[in-house]
Every structure is written in C-alpha cells, then in structure tokens.
Amino acid sequence: MAQKPSIPKGTRDFSPAEVAKRHYIIAVIKSNFEKFGFQPIETPSFENSETLMGKYGEEGDRLIFKILNSGDYLAKADPIVLQNKESNKLTSSISEKALRYDLTVPFARYVVQHQNEIEFPFKRYQIQPVWRADRPQKGRFREFFQCDADVVGSKSLWQEVELVQLYDSVFTQLGLEGVTIKINNRKILSGIAEVIGAKDKLIDFTVALDKLDKIGEDGVKKEMVEKGISESAIEKVQPLFNFKGTISEKIDQLSLLLAASEEGMKGVEELRFICENVSNLGLNTAILDLDVTLARGLNYYTGAIFEVAPPKSVSMGSIGGGGRYDDLTGIFGLKDMSGVGISFGLDRIYLVIEELNLFPETVTSTSKALFINYGEKEALYSMKAITKLRSFDIKVELYPDNVKVAKQFQHADKRAINYAVIVGETEMKEEKFSLKNLISGEQFLVDFEGLKTALL
Amino acid sequence: MAQKPSIPKGTRDFSPAEVAKRHYIIAVIKSNFEKFGFQPIETPSFENSETLMGKYGEEGDRLIFKILNSGDYLAKADPIVLQNKESNKLTSSISEKALRYDLTVPFARYVVQHQNEIEFPFKRYQIQPVWRADRPQKGRFREFFQCDADVVGSKSLWQEVELVQLYDSVFTQLGLEGVTIKINNRKILSGIAEVIGAKDKLIDFTVALDKLDKIGEDGVKKEMVEKGISESAIEKVQPLFNFKGTISEKIDQLSLLLAASEEGMKGVEELRFICENVSNLGLNTAILDLDVTLARGLNYYTGAIFEVAPPKSVSMGSIGGGGRYDDLTGIFGLKDMSGVGISFGLDRIYLVIEELNLFPETVTSTSKALFINYGEKEALYSMKAITKLRSFDIKVELYPDNVKVAKQFQHADKRAINYAVIVGETEMKEEKFSLKNLISGEQFLVDFEGLKTALL
Numbered sequence: 001m002a003q004k005p006s007i008p009k010g011t012r013d014f015s016p017a018e019v020a021k022r023h024y025i026i027a028v029i030k031s032n033f034e035k036f037g038f039q040p041i042e043t044p045s046f047e048n049s050e051t052l053m054g055k056y057g058e059e060g061d062r063l064i065f066k067i068l069n070s071g072d073y074l075a076k077a078d079p080i081v082l083q084n085k086e087s088n089k090l091t092s093s094i095s096e097k098a099l100r101y102d103l104t105v106p107f108a109r110y111v112v113q114h115q116n117e118i119e120f121p122f123k124r125y126q127i128q129p130v131w132r133a134d135r136p137q138k139g140r141f142r143e144f145f146q147c148d149a150d151v152v153g154s155k156s157l158w159q160e161v162e163l164v165q166l167y168d169s170v171f172t173q174l175g176l177e178g179v180t181i182k183i184n185n186r187k188i189l190s191g192i193a194e195v196i197g198a199k200d201k202l203i204d205f206t207v208a209l210d211k212l213d214k215i216g217e218d219g220v221k222k223e224m225v226e227k228g229i230s231e232s233a234i235e236k237v238q239p240l241f242n243f244k245g246t247i248s249e250k251i252d253q254l255s256l257l258l259a260a261s262e263e264g265m266k267g268v269e270e271l272r273f274i275c276e277n278v279s280n281l282g283l284n285t286a287i288l289d290l291d292v293t294l295a296r297g298l299n300y301y302t303g304a305i306f307e308v309a310p311p312k313s314v315s316m317g318s319i320g321g322g323g324r325y326d327d328l329t330g331i332f333g334l335k336d337m338s339g340v341g342i343s344f345g346l347d348r349i350y351l352v353i354e355e356l357n358l359f360p361e362t363v364t365s366t367s368k369a370l371f372i373n374y375g376e377k378e379a380l381y382s383m384k385a386i387t388k389l390r391s392f393d394i395k396v397e398l399y400p401d402n403v404k405v406a407k408q409f410q411h412a413d414k415r416a417i418n419y420a421v422i423v424g425e426t427e428m429k430e431e432k433f434s435l436k437n438l439i440s441g442e443q444f445l446v447d448f449e450g451l452k453t454a455l456l
Numbered sequence: 457m458a459q460k461p462s463i464p465k466g467t468r469d470f471s472p473a474e475v476a477k478r479h480y481i482i483a484v485i486k487s488n489f490e491k492f493g494f495q496p497i498e499t500p501s502f503e504n505s506e507t508l509m510g511k512y513g514e515e516g517d518r519l520i521f522k523i524l525n526s527g528d529y530l531a532k533a534d535p536i537v538l539q540n541k542e543s544n545k546l547t548s549s550i551s552e553k554a555l556r557y558d559l560t561v562p563f564a565r566y567v568v569q570h571q572n573e574i575e576f577p578f579k580r581y582q583i584q585p586v587w588r589a590d591r592p593q594k595g596r597f598r599e600f601f602q603c604d605a606d607v608v609g610s611k612s613l614w615q616e617v618e619l620v621q622l623y624d625s626v627f628t629q630l631g632l633e634g635v636t637i638k639i640n641n642r643k644i645l646s647g648i649a650e651v652i653g654a655k656d657k658l659i660d661f662t663v664a665l666d667k668l669d670k671i672g673e674d675g676v677k678k679e680m681v682e683k684g685i686s687e688s689a690i691e692k693v694q695p696l697f698n699f700k701g702t703i704s705e706k707i708d709q710l711s712l713l714l715a716a717s718e719e720g721m722k723g724v725e726e727l728r729f730i731c732e733n734v735s736n737l738g739l740n741t742a743i744l745d746l747d748v749t750l751a752r753g754l755n756y757y758t759g760a761i762f763e764v765a766p767p768k769s770v771s772m773g774s775i776g777g778g779g780r781y782d783d784l785t786g787i788f789g790l791k792d793m794s795g796v797g798i799s800f801g802l803d804r805i806y807l808v809i810e811e812l813n814l815f816p817e818t819v820t821s822t823s824k825a826l827f828i829n830y831g832e833k834e835a836l837y838s839m840k841a842i843t844k845l846r847s848f849d850i851k852v853e854l855y856p857d858n859v860k861v862a863k864q865f866q867h868a869d870k871r872a873i874n875y876a877v878i879v880g881e882t883e884m885k886e887e888k889f890s891l892k893n894l895i896s897g898e899q900f901l902v903d904f905e906g907l908k909t910a911l912l
C-alpha cells in the first residue's frame with residue numbers, strides 16, 4: 001500500500017487533545033444526568049433491521065447503515081431480483097442487522113424488551129455513538145455521539161421542570177453562560193392551527209412567523225398568504241405578530257388567543273406549570289424563553305418541545321433539544337407509556353466552547369513531568385521515583401531511550417509537558433532530583449518530597 | 457409488532473447496574489493508562505474495507521462485519537457474479553466499509569495517516585468497542601470492548617518493564633490480588649525451535665509442554681514424538697521438563713540451554729533486563745512468572761509476550777495479554793516502527809470481580825434519596841431542597857407523581873435508594889424534612905443542613 005491510508009468520509013479520528021476535551025464535556029453531562037437521578041444504559045451498536053426500519057420515515061430508512069450478512073449471503077437471494085439489480089428489494093434478504101440511527105428507538109426497544117425488570121418511572125441516560133449515511137458537510141458527520149436523558153412511565157410535568165434545570169446545570173458547569181432554553185408545546189401549535197382553521201398549514205405558518213425579525217410583519221403576512229393561509233385566519237392570531245414580554249405575559253396572551261381551543265388551553269396550562277415552577281426554583285445562568293415558532297419533532301412530540309440556543313455571541317444552530325412524546329413504546333406493542341427527554345449536541349457544544357475559549361487549561365491528558373533518560377543506571381533511579389509518584393496518582397513518565405538530551409527536551413515541549421526531571425551522578429549521590437520548569441526555565445534541586453509536592 | 461423485540465445474537469443490553477460496574481473498571485484502567493503517560497485516541501467505528509481486509513488472515517476476513525453501500529448499491533455489480541450468486545466476489549463491489557475488528561490495525565492506520573502530527577515515541581491508549589462475526593458462546597460476544605495501551609516508536613525495554621507495572625497497578629487497584637503476569641519472548645521460542653531443529657514444530661512443542669502438569673513428563677514426550685519431534689531433539693531441551701525456581705534461576709537455565717542460538721540468547725538478555733528491573737522496582741500484588749510455553753500472537757510478536765492469569769481461586773482464561781511487534785505500521789507503508797502494547801479483557805475482568813464479590817458497594821448509579829410526592833405544594837417545597845442539594849453534587853430525586861405513598865416507598869426499595877425524604881404540612885411549617893433510613897427504618901426530623909450532611 002503506497003498511498004497513505006485514510007478513513008471513510010464523514011468519520012473522524014480524535015487526537016489525544018480532542019479526546020480529552022470531548023471527555024471533559026461528556027463527564028460534565030454524565031455527572032449532571034446522575035445528579036438528576038438518571039441511570040445509564042447501553043444498547044448494542046447494531047439492532048435487528050426490523051427494529052429500526054420504518055421508524056424514521058422513508059428518508060430515515062435510506063440513511064440507516066445496513067450490515068451485510070456473514071457467509072454465503074446470496075444463497076437465499078431471489079435470482080430475479082439479482083438479475084434486475086433491484087437493490088431496494090434485495091437488501092432485506094442479504095442484511096438482517098443495521099447500525100443504530102439514534103438512541104430513542106433502541107431505548108423504546110429496551111423498555112419493551114425489559115419491561116418486567118424495569119422499575120417505572122424509569123429515568124435513563126445513554127451516551128453512545130449513532131450512525132447516519134447522510135451527505136457529510138461542515139458539522140455533520142456519519143458517526144457522532146448522542147447524549148440523551150429520558151423519563152418514561154410518568155406524565156408528571158415536574159419532569160419538564162427538571163429537564164430545564166438539567167440544561168441550566170450542565171451549561172452553567174461548562175461555563176456556557178447565557179444559553180437560551182426555548183420552550184413551546186405541541187398543544188399550543190395544535191391550538192394555533194385550530195384557530196387559523198388550517199391544520200395542514202401549521203409548518204408554513206411557523207416557518208413564516210419565525211422570520212418576523214428578518215422580514216417584518218408585512219413580509220411574514222405576505223408569505224403566509226402566498227402559502228394559502230387566509231387573511232382572516234391570520235387576523236385571528238394577530239397578537240403573535242407582536243409577541244413580546246415576560247414568559248408569563250406571553251402565556252397570558254396565548255390564553256386569550258387560544259380560548260376557543262380546548263387542546264390549545266391544555267397546552268397553555270402545561271406551559272404555565274412548567275414556567276412558573278422553573279421561575280420558583282430559579283436558573284443559574286440559562287434563560288428560559290417561550291417561542292411559539294418552535295416546531296421541531298412535530299411528528300412525535302405531543303407536549304412540551306425544547307430547543308437550546310448557544311450564547312448570543314456565537315453564531316451556531318441549536319446545541320440541544322427534546323420534548324414529550326405520549327407514545328414512546330407503542331411501535332413495539334407497549335401502549336400508554338409516556339416519555340419526555342432531552343438531548344445534548346456534543347459536537348456543537350464542543351465547537352461553541354472552543355470558540356469561546358472556555359476549555360479549562362487542566363483539560364489535557366498529558367503528563368506532569370518527563371524524566372530525562374541519561375542511561376541505564378539513571379533510568380533505574382528515575383523509575384524508582386516515577387513508580388512512587390504514580391502511587392500518588394501523579395502522571396509522570398521516563399523518556400524511554402537514552403538519546404540526545406536536546407531531543408528529549410524537545411519531546412517534552414511538543415507534548416506540552418511543563419516539567420523535566422534531570423538525574424545525573426550528583427543527583428543520585430545526594431538522593432535528589434533537578435526539577436526544571438520548562439515554561440519559566442527555573443531549575444531547583446529537590447528531594448523526593450519536594451518533587452512530589454511540586455508535581456501534585 | 458406483536459412479538460417482543462429482541463437484539464441480534466452475540467450482542468448485549470447493559471442495565472444501569474451493569475453499566476455502573478463496567479464504567480468502574482474502565483475508569484480504573486483509564487486513570488492508570490494516563491498515570492503511566494498514555495494518551496487517548498479514538499478512531500471511527502468503521503474503516504475503509506481495504507484498511508482491514510487481509511490483516512487478520514483468511515479467518516479474520518470472514519469474521520469482519522461489512523457495511524452495505526448506500527443507495528443503488530447493485531448498479532455497478534458484475535451481472536455474472538450476481539447470476540452465479542458468488543457472495544465472496546460480490547462483496548467488494550457492494551461494500552466499501554467494515555466495522556473495526558480490533559484496535560491495533562486502526563491504531564497502525566492512525567499512526568501512518570497522522571505521522572507528521574504525532575510526536576514519537578507515541579504512547580496511546582484506546583478504549584472502544586470492536587465487532588466480530590464469531591459464533592457467539594459463553595463469554596464470547598459479537599460486540600465487545602477492547603482496552604489497549606501501546607507505545608510506538610521506541611525499542612526501549614523500559615516500556616516492557618512499565619507495562620508489567622501497569623498490569624500490577626490496575627489489578628491491584630481493582631482489588632484483584634494475586635494475578636500472574638506470565639512473560640515469555642518470541643526470541644526464546646525461536647531459540648528453542650533452533651535447538652530442537654524444528655521451526656515448524658514450535659507450536660506442537662509448546663502446546664505439548666504446556667500439559668506437563670496434567671499428563672506428566674512421559675505423556676508430554678509421547679505427544680511430542682507423535683507430532684514428529686525427534687527424541688534426540690527433545691533430549692536437547694530436557695531442562696524444560698523440570699523448569700522450576702525463581703525467574704532468575706529460570707533465565708539462567710535458558711541461558712545454558714540456548715547458548716547455541718544467537719536469537720535465543722538475545723531473548724534471554726531481553727527477559728533478564730525486564731525481569732531484573734521489575735524486581736528492582738517491585739510489584740504491589742501481581743506475580744511475574746516466566747512461562748516458556750506462552751506462545752500467543754506468534755504471527756506478529758517479535759519480542760516480549762505477555763499474558764495475565766486471574767487469581768488462582770478463579771477458573772477463567774487470560775484477562776489480559778500483549779507483546780512487542782517490531783513492524784506495526786509496515787502494512788501501511790511506514791517501516792521500522794517498533795511497538796509494544798498490552799490489552800485488558802474487560803468482560804472477563806468483570807466476571808472475575810463479580811465472582812470474587814469485589815465490586816465496591818459505592819459502584820452504583822442510583823440516587824441517595826427519594827423525596828416522596830404528597831402533592832403540588834409539597835413537591836415544590838421538595839424541589840427547592842432538591843435543587844440546592846444537587847448544587848452540592850448530591851444525587852437526589854422527587855417521585856414525579858402524587859400516587860399512593862406505599863407505591864413510592866416500593867419504588868425507592870426497588871431502585872436500592874437508601875433514604876426517603878418526607879415533606880408534609882408540619883415539615884413545611886417548621887422548614888424541616890423527615891429523613892427516613894429505609895434500611896434501619898429510623899426516621900429523623902432535620903433542617904436543610906442536617907439533610908445535606910446526612911446525604912453528602
């Protein structure tokens with residue numbers, strides 16, 4: 001192989017510095033998940049195809065990575081299908097397994113499969129990679145991690161309150177102050193659709209309304225009319241074009257607007273409970289905002305809808321999202337199991353923290369000190385100290401080879417190791433170590449205790 | 457879907473209790489890897505097929521999971537191949553990617569691809585799942601984690617010394633005292649083959665010799681003769697049939713036995729350096745032993761060979777292994793890059809710790825206390841305390857629904873939560889909490905500070 005090897009498009013290698021930063025974010029998310037009572041599960045990377053297929057729409061089915069059966073996989077294939085090269089028809093006969101596309105469907109499968117062992121309400125979190133055969137582009141990968149927390153088996157709105165707190169807690173701990181947690185409710189959207197008398201135009205309506213800041217009230221209304229929403233319908237929700245104020249003011253406006261819609265009013269009450277209690281309990285640094293244009297996951301969310309926008313100084317899409325779905329496990333035959341959950345967008349959170357320069361300097365996997373190798377005797381003396389230092393959980397290492405000293409110092413520099421330890425005849429005789437600070441250039445002669453204290 | 461959903465054979469779901477235990481082991485391994493100066497990398501779950509194919513022998517190629525190309529994958533397939541249903545020939549035209557089979561080949565690929573960014577010697581660790589289309593059986597899975605640490609770019613034997621220490625450090629910290637780290641050297645094996653004048657019989661020789669305890673010297677010799685090893689050859693290595701004593705005594709014996717073999721003597725010297733320095737530095741709880749029948753990885757190891765046996769009270773195969781390979785990256789065109797590494801067998805280590813009942817009781821992901829839900833007002837009062845407790849990193853939760861109290865206590869019991877917090881009219885009026893120890897049954901009235909202290 002003359003050519004340098006490469007990796008499939010849309011996938012990534014992570015260097016030590018990148019892994020350290022990713023694991024720092026994951027550790028913060030994980031510890032907060034657990035603090036809020038969520039427990040981890042892990043599911044296999046691949047599922048039986050019938051578990052995944054048909055759960056994400058036609059587009060989703062196309063984007064699921066299928067695994068070829070082992071052995072003589074063509075043996076049972078239909079000769080006609082082969083002859084006609086009908087890829088679509090062939091797939092199910094040569095592939096029985098597929099890579100996980102998200103964590104929600106495997107979670108639903110897990111809940112149904114293990115329903116007799118699970119104690120409900122079940123608060124689970126899951127941090128694992130998923131795979132999608134999407135066209136790779138900036139910030140979109142074919143393999144990426146999802147970080148999900150869901151509660152299943154309770155309709156209590158306290159869950160929604162806690163999920164808002166959970167977002168606030170994670171982003172505060174990551175130093176990402178000023179994220180906006182947008183909230184909406186599917187029932188509000190249904191109410192609006194009812195009021196404008198056009199259920200099928202709901203998406204057009206919210207997409208247009210979302211452009212208010214950009215194209216102004218007249219522009220939005222023009223677009224709505226073009227999409228076939230009548231002027232009289234638009235008139236009925238006129239307050240939405242000047243939808244300002246505190247959350248509770250907004251909720252009051254919605255309450256008037258949706259008075260005629262039973263479902264809409266249910267949504268208003270849910271929102272009110274969640275927002276009032278979040279306000280009672282307080283948030284650290286995040287801002288909760290009601291956004292009636294928020295319409296993500298319209299196909300499955302039935303109650304609250306969440307989306308998190310990064311601090312305003314960063315231009316980036318949402319860094320989290322979630323909502324309530326009343327029938328999580330129905331697809332696998334277990335009815336009436338309500339769920340609510342949120343997800344953290346690891347890759348985007350990484351980019352935001354990087355852009356704002358918020359990774360702590362301590363986030364690194366490098367060693368505290370490099371012992372310079374001056375030969376076998378010195379190396380043994382060094383290794384004795386290294387062995388003891390490690391027993392105190394101090395990360396140190398010996399340069400393995402007795403090569404030119406300049407090269408060894410260069411190694412420390414390139415590895416961003418801040419201290420070198422030098423051991424020669426003098427040090428060995430006096431049972432000491434020369435400790436050199438590679439940033440300041442200062443050098444001290446210390447005994448083992450001094451070494452330990454400096455590197456702890 | 458009437459039938460309960462299931463997962464592909466050879467894969468596993470991990471429950472919260474299992475994940476907590478697995479992550480405990482991984483955390484110990486990881487922190488030790490870093491303490492010894494290894495840095496993490498992560499590579500994609502799937503690689504280009506040409507990266508993996510042909511690297512693990514014919515059997516390996518068969519066991520690699522292939523991913524079906526997306527879209528109209530049959531378009532470019534050879535019609536004749538399809539007509540003849542030649543699965544083997546078709547594969548490369550309908551599948552370009554494959555799931556990682558181990559962590560070593562992706563590591564070699566990584567080193568070659570990123571050689572200009574890497575600072576050598578490069579000490580990397582990698583803890584990720586791998587996939588093999590093996591026939592599943594007890595303790596053998598189609599998806600499992602590998603935990604590898606390797607150094608590439610140095611031939612220093614101090615690496616081998618440190619890898620022995622690393623094994624000792626991890627197993628000591630896991631409470632697995634008395635593991636045996638068996639060491640051998642490929643050059644010793646070559647020396648033996650040279651002395652018995654039968655390079656091709658080396659495996660037969662070591663397999664037979666390994667049965668010494670079971671079938672005795674005569675039995676072993678009989679088997680060797682049956683395998684075609686001459687009696688005069690066997691005579692030449694007679695000392696191996698009574699190969700006892702300390703490591704240094706064994707090394708002295710080998711030194712006499714292999715005096716005629718240059719390569720064998722090189723192996724003796726390497727072994728001596730490693731074992732003497734391990735002895736100089738001392739081990740905590742592990743036992744280092746020289747085992748000349750250890751012949752794993754004979755196809756790729758060129759120097760030291762390691763294998764770790766669990767404590768003698770447990771009947772289980774090896775829980776770790778590794779060795780030195782002089783040409784790790786040659787398959788990808790980068791020559792003369794020596795590597796040495798070890799691997800930890802996560803699944804088996806789990807089983808051993810479970811069998812010896814060595815998982816600390818603190819290894820759990822469950823909450824410290826469950827607040828009983830007596831209604832909206834009480835829940836808000838509870839949530840205020842919960843919010844404050846979580847700010848001190850204390851894992852607590854509210855039962856989300858106001859259901860029968862007995863059911864809520866049952867929930868705490870099934871979740872193995874040890875405390876319940878009860879908030880009624882009295883507690884709210886007095887700004888107190890009733891804290892009930894669910895194991896002893898004792899109940900105390902405490903203020904917030906008391907609650908915090910009890911749950912910290």
